[in-house]
Amino acid sequence: MKAKIIKHRMGIAIDWQQDFKDALGAVSFNDHYLIFPKEIGDGCSFYLEVLPGLMLLIVDFTFREQYILTKYASSEDYCIAYYDLSEELSIHHVNGEQHQVGYQAQLGMGIVDGSLESTYIAPIGQRMYSFRLLISKELLKHYLAGKLPLSKAEKAFDTRKNTIFFYTHMDSRTKIALLNLRDCSFADATFVFKAQGTALQAFGYLIEKMSEEEPELGRLSATEVHMIMASQKYLLDRLLEPFPGIDYLADMAGMSASKYKKIFKKILKNSPNNFFIQEKLLLAKKLLESGKYESINAVSYVVGYSKPGHFSANYKKQFDKLPNSDFVKCFSET
Template sequence: MKRITHHYSLTPEWMQDFADQLKVKIIDNKIIPVPKEIGKGQFYFTQIMPGISVVFIDFILSKPLKIIRQKSEEQFYIFHFDLSEHTNLIKINNKDYEIGSYDKLDLAIIDNVIESSFKPVVNEKTLAIRILVDKKLLYDFIAKHSSKAILKIKKKSGKKTFFHYGHIDSNSVLLIQSIKNKSVYDLPFDSLLKGISLKLLGNFFSKFYEIETKNNEVITEADNESIFKTKLYLLNNLYSPFPSVTFLAAMAGMSESKFKMLFKKCFDKTPQSFFITEKMKLAQKLLSSGEFHSITEIIYELNYTKLSYFSTKYFEFFKRKPTDDFVKSKARINESVC
């Protein structure tokens, strides 16, 4: 496994050592390409404004790579937004966390004085945005909302270090997806990335402060884990009917009212709305898979009984009819011909 050991800075100084370890040249003072020997893609760095910079990560590895970010005394936080369609591994304070993929937590905020490492999956597209923000710009935020983060005391210095592990809000997911297929070599890319990064920060802070305003009850780590278990249950049972809020609340060990409130806080959707959204995403994959002879087969597979109801729901989500996305199974066509 190839290992890169580096540190970040709010300015481009960190890039040269990183590029040297990959044995590549920096392009346009912004792009560090991934060498062909280990994959394809790039790291893209740009300064948004004084005190805020961004690293855009977009690549597919053909060989394992571990990126170790060493701690330094430069005072900033790293907001890691991961929208890979698989699970990567991020290590913070010597503890492993799964990040990325729709069924895992996909946002980490790390104090630069804590060492972390990033281990992307091989042969899958890794997509992440890392926003580096000077602590001076976040002092008020950290002071008021440290209870929502994980605070660690450094034994030697006695200083507090900060990291947070949670979910990307739905609006931010759409923002990141909007840049997913853009080329870093296109002229407008730099401006697009800067705008999206500022909106991502804005969405995060809006959500944080909104939760504080709506309800003073803090989501404890235990409650967060319980809510997350119900999310996983829903994602693993998309072929079944919605199990009911009563059932999910019992699974989480909460009253129905508390469960609904906390689920909405965590995922910006009610449990049933979240379930239907994910079920429709699955339906779109099944329709385009080419594994079914008819749409009726798919609706039965998803536990629907009426094609008209399914079609109406599908159109609400995608503004397309199921027939627009349906790919008929060629294998079954050939069998019927025989």
């Protein structure tokens, strides 16, 4: 069956809900819920103004048919923090580039400028649980501007001069808070208060994360976003291989090496080489914990380390512990 495409607005104000009412026959309930017809699927969405300039949107839904939800690019000064806790892999597109989010993904959250068009594709027949914070740039500026030089603070939150956009791993504190909320029923009499508290926690952790390092400033074109994210996917698809080199990646992206490194760090908060090593070691950690390998050396060879000592040293640097702390040995049946 052909996927159904729904194009909609989104912003801090809740008038965008009308697009879903018109396109899907959804109805509002109790000032916080949007209920969809049963023929589309099971579940609903929850929305709440947490504080001025901060809106929470939770989508807890199981689709019976394939829907492609495309958010229009907006002139409103806001960004969206996406956190996905779906049970299966979900697909999120920004300016035509595909990103996988959910439990099986490498990167668990993203911050996308409202000025960019984005598309969400949820799995059919599997629970989709998406937690989103719609944040005005004025609110971000209020909490972050003091951590930047005045000249950079003005530019960082000016849509004409800077695009807020990055993908990263969801920190453990945020994931625990969201998983606890996911286990709560919408029908719980205290759900609104729990949702508000969780949103404030997630927002606080996000502010901490964004304040850890000085941002790379500058406008991003749709082509630049597309090419950097394509090269990021290229790296994630080749974690068992050696790092291909900056010149190769820059050439693939059609950029100079210096421009490529600058934009890559702006979007992924890391240098290309460090990003690749970090993801390789995260993969190694999963393999060590899987119980499918007979030795640590076997795992180190699988992820491309010819010298187990080098693997152990990098692992210790990344996780502050040696591989044997996470290793679950495979015992062959006899």
